[in-house]
Amino acid sequence: MKKVKADPKGVLTGAHYLDGDFAIAEGALAAGCRFFAGYPITPSTETAERFAERIPFVGGIFIQMEDEIASITALIGAAWGGRKVMTVTSGPGFSLMMENIGLACMMETPLVIANVQRGGPSTGLPTLVGQGDMMQVRWGSHGDYQIIALSPDSPQECFDLTIRAFNLSEIYRVPVFIMADECVGHMHEKVVIPPADQIEVVERKWYDGPKDKYLPYKPDKDLVPFMVKAGDGYRFHTTGLTHDERGYPVINAECQDWNVRHLSDKITKNADKIIKYEEDQIDKADVVVISYGITSRVAYRAVQLARKAGIKVGTLRLITVWPFPEKRIAELAKKVKAFVVPELNLGQIVHEVERCSAGQAPAVLVSHCGGWVHDPEDILKAIKEAAK
Amino acid sequence: MTEIQFSGFGGQGIIRCGLITGKAASLYDNKYATMTQSFGPEARGSACSSQVVVSQDRVLYPYITKPELLVSISQDAYDKYEPELREDGILLIDTDLVKARPARGKIKMYGIPSTRLAEELGNRIFTNLVMLGFFTAISKVVTPEAMKKALPGLVPQRFLDINIRAFDQGYQYGLETLSKDQKKS
Numbered sequence: 001m002k003k004v005k006a007d008p009k010g011v012l013t014g015a016h017y018l019d020g021d022f023a024i025a026e027g028a029l030a031a032g033c034r035f036f037a038g039y040p041i042t043p044s045t046e047t048a049e050r051f052a053e054r055i056p057f058v059g060g061i062f063i064q065m066e067d068e069i070a071s072i073t074a075l076i077g078a079a080w081g082g083r084k085v086m087t088v089t090s091g092p093g094f095s096l097m098m099e100n101i102g103l104a105c106m107m108e109t110p111l112v113i114a115n116v117q118r119g120g121p122s123t124g125l126p127t128l129v130g131q132g133d134m135m136q137v138r139w140g141s142h143g144d145y146q147i148i149a150l151s152p153d154s155p156q157e158c159f160d161l162t163i164r165a166f167n168l169s170e171i172y173r174v175p176v177f178i179m180a181d182e183c184v185g186h187m188h189e190k191v192v193i194p195p196a197d198q199i200e201v202v203e204r205k206w207y208d209g210p211k212d213k214y215l216p217y218k219p220d221k222d223l224v225p226f227m228v229k230a231g232d233g234y235r236f237h238t239t240g241l242t243h244d245e246r247g248y249p250v251i252n253a254e255c256q257d258w259n260v261r262h263l264s265d266k267i268t269k270n271a272d273k274i275i276k277y278e279e280d281q282i283d284k285a286d287v288v289v290i291s292y293g294i295t296s297r298v299a300y301r302a303v304q305l306a307r308k309a310g311i312k313v314g315t316l317r318l319i320t321v322w323p324f325p326e327k328r329i330a331e332l333a334k335k336v337k338a339f340v341v342p343e344l345n346l347g348q349i350v351h352e353v354e355r356c357s358a359g360q361a362p363a364v365l366v367s368h369c370g371g372w373v374h375d376p377e378d379i380l381k382a383i384k385e386a387a388k
Numbered sequence: 389m390t391e392i393q394f395s396g397f398g399g400q401g402i403i404r405c406g407l408i409t410g411k412a413a414s415l416y417d418n419k420y421a422t423m424t425q426s427f428g429p430e431a432r433g434s435a436c437s438s439q440v441v442v443s444q445d446r447v448l449y450p451y452i453t454k455p456e457l458l459v460s461i462s463q464d465a466y467d468k469y470e471p472e473l474r475e476d477g478i479l480l481i482d483t484d485l486v487k488a489r490p491a492r493g494k495i496k497m498y499g500i501p502s503t504r505l506a507e508e509l510g511n512r513i514f515t516n517l518v519m520l521g522f523f524t525a526i527s528k529v530v531t532p533e534a535m536k537k538a539l540p541g542l543v544p545q546r547f548l549d550i551n552i553r554a555f556d557q558g559y560q561y562g563l564e565t566l567s568k569d570q571k572k573s
Contacts, residue, residue: 017411017423017538187450188407188423190414294450301448376449 001171002203006030008196010058015192020158020185021046024114024178025054026193027162028086032201034060035083037074039067042126043182044088044116068093072100075111082229084166086112091120094133101175102141103240105263108225110169110204114178116185119370129182130370131293131344137177138322144260146267148274149177149322151292155189167202168274172266173224179321183294183373218245223266267323276319285314286337287386290353292318294373299342302379311387329356338386342366342379390529391452395437395469396461401516406438408520408538409530413442416534422447435464442529457527460486461502461519480523498526500561509554517554525562532559
């Protein structure tokens with residue numbers, strides 16, 4: 001992995017007052033993204049607008065595509081053309097992208113997709129918040145594969161995590177998702193963009209060996225194969241079909257086993273390096289609130305109230321949602337009375353908490369269908385109940 | 389923590405009021421400020437609002453719950469949002485555009501003909517800046533220096549001077565209103 005300083009051309013150093021959507025665009029430009037293909041959809045459109053406005057001054061390409069299927073397909077092509085690439089979308093557009101998200105995983109293509117979540121299903125609540133795509137991002141395309149998903153809780157984190165998303169996608173040659181939500185996407189807060197020489201970006205692992213020896217799917221020591229740029233004179237084949245190290249289809253059980261396990265292993269075996277979470281007052285906690293995105297901020301207000309009432313409550317905020325921090329949850333499950341999991345859906349991440357807890361501590365869901373954030377009082381009530 | 393709501397009809401620069409206030413507080417007054425806006429199906433001409441939560445500490449819950457400062461530049465907005473104002477809150481209205489009922493409870497109400505003053509400056513498009521100046525003087529949540537520093541980038545550069553003049557005029561009107569208010573009491 002080659003780390004370099006960010007290209008100053010894309011870095012808008014300084015303190016700004018930005019919404020989360022704009023901050024995602026700035027994060028992408030700072031990370032070196034120079035190709036964006038997308039189709040506008042509320043509440044993610046502002047990211048596309050900002051990117052389109054800024055990219056002529058930075059140097060790169062913005063294309064408004066005919067739909068989200070074309071958008072993700074263009075990303076795959078541009079990534080193989082050597083660019084760092086991204087798109088943004090929301091529920092309905094995300095559903096359209098699912099098939100080719102699988103293709104990107106199978107072709108081991110680095111790309112970044114931000115989903116600024118709104119209420120669903122279907123067209124649902126175009127202008128209002130939701131967190132209902134957390135399982136879709138993990139399982140939405142068919143077959144077995146692994147992805148990485150991050151969840152920002154503020155415009156500042158939209159900026160920071162977008163850079164991290166690009167870095168992770170380059171390290172692991174995998175689609176990385178920024179699972180934001182309408183509230184974080186549309187709220188304005190201070191965003192500090194550091195000088196370019198303080199931003200670390202990861203360069204793609206380019207192959208520079210003999211032209212006739214290149215194997216696009218031969219795992220390196222870190223399990224991740226080298227890439228080449230289309231047009232640089234390497235002959236290679238890539239496909240959505242089950243393939244061998246050369247990238248040619250091999251349609252049998254042995255190759256399927258090798259191919260699919262590899263897609264999974266490169267993420268699961270590096271999970272400790274990918275997973276990030278933030279904990280507070282967790283050591284002596286009776287109850288731990290597990291949350292992500294905007295809900296973590298609302299939950300924290302409930303936690304403050306609970307602490308005033310004398311309850312020992314800790315928090316664990318998921319910054320990386322996928323891969324899931326299963327070891328940490330299993331560890332905590334042995335010590336705490338219960339987990340409280342507020343989500344803007346009818347229960348998604350709570351099932352992961354339950355799975356990892358394996359019956360050692362109950363996971364109490366505080367559900368909300370979206371359209372607004374939780375009333376902190378509802379979370380407080382669940383914390384009080386769980387502490388009994 | 390202070391919860392502020394700006395309201396009026398679409399096109400009056402209501403969202404801009406929230407942006408300028410939030411930027412001023414968080415970038416130049418070293419506070420935390422989270423700005424959100426109503427993202428309903430509102431179109432130009434109907435009631436709209438922007439909300440800012442200003443705090444010494446990090447803002448957790450991003451929305452206002454019971455605003456203590458409400459600015460209304462249209463009758464619809466006043467009718468829609470006034471009932472949500474805190475009992476001991478401050479209400480600022482455009483006296484030409486809003487026909488207000490007597491203030492509830494301990495609410496303090498202050499008025500300014502912001503649209504008329506803006507027209508006298510040459511264009512009613514400056515109404516929001518006149519109102520922001522007035523708001524700054526009365527509320528004292530954000531310093532006038534910070535507000536003016538926040539303007540570049542949020543108003544067109546070629547109209548920066550006249551926007552500052554509009555702000556100053558509203559600010560001055562606010563100071564005079566406050567001193568009259570003190571003499572009365």
